[in-house]
Amino acid sequence: MIPDTDIDFQSLKTTGIKVNYLYVCERKLWLFDRGIQMESKSDKVLMGKLLGESSYPREDKREVLIDNLINIDIVGDDEIREVKYSNRMHHADRIQLLYYLYYLKHLGIEKRGVINYPKMRKREDIILTSEAEKEVESALIRVQEILRMDKPPQIQKKPYCTKCAYYEFCFVGEKT
Numbered sequence: 757m758i759p760d761t762d763i764d765f766q767s768l769k770t771t772g773i774k775v776n777y778l779y780v781c782e783r784k785l786w787l788f789d790r791g792i793q794m795e796s797k798s799d800k801v802l803m804g805k806l807l808g809e810s811s812y813p814r815e816d817k818r819e820v821l822i823d824n825l826i827n828i829d830i831v832g833d834d835e836i837r838e839v840k841y842s843n844r845m846h847h848a849d850r851i852q853l854l855y856y857l858y859y860l861k862h863l864g865i866e867k868r869g870v871i872n873y874p875k876m877r878k879r880e881d882i883i884l885t886s887e888a889e890k891e892v893e894s895a896l897i898r899v900q901e902i903l904r905m906d907k908p909p910q911i912q913k914k915p916y917c918t919k920c921a922y923y924e925f926c927f928v929g930e931k932t
C-alpha cells in the first residue's frame with residue numbers, strides 16, 4: 757500500500773546518500789550536493805565497498821539501482837540489505853535504509869530492511885513503521901531545505917569531523 761502522506765513525494769525524492777548525509781552533517785550534505793564529492797576517495801568508503809563485494813558472494817540479486825536515486829546493496833525476496841563497514845554512523849545508515857523502504861513502498865513493494873555489519877558479525881532489522889514513515893518524510897523536507905540554502909550550513913564540530921572527507925575544507929583555516 758502506498759504511504760498515506762501529506763508530502764509531495766515526487767518533488768521531494770532524492771538520493772539515498774543525501775538522506776544519509778542529512779543525519780551525518782547538514783553541512784556535508786550541502787557540500788556534497790554542490791558537487792564537492794571528495795568522499796569517493798575515502799578509504800573507508802572503499803573498504804565498505806570491498807566488504808560488500810566479498811561478504812555475500814553467493815547473492816544473485818545485488819546492487820539494484822532504482823530511478824538513479826537509490827542504490828540498494830542486496831535485494832532478496834522479503835528483505836533488502838545494506839552492508840556497512842562499521843556502526844559508527846548507525847543513525848545515518850538507519851534513516852537511509854528506512855528511506856529505501858519508504859521509496860519501495862511508493863512503488864508498491866513492501867519489504868523488511870536489514871543492515872549487515874560483517875566486520876562486527878552483527879545484523880540489525882529495520883522496519884518501516886508509521887512512525888518511521890513520518891521520520892523519513894521529515895528528513896526529506898529537511899534535505900530540501902538544506903539544498904535550497906545559498907550558503908553551506910555553519911560548521912558544527914562533531915566527533916567524526918577529523919575522519920570526514922571535508923575536514924580540510926571545513927577546518928583548514930583553524931590550523932594556521
Ligand code: SF4
Pocket residue numbers: 780781782783784787911912913914916917918920921922923926
Ligand atoms: S568536517 Fe565536520 S562540519 Fe565539516 S562537513 Fe565534515 S562532519 Fe560536517
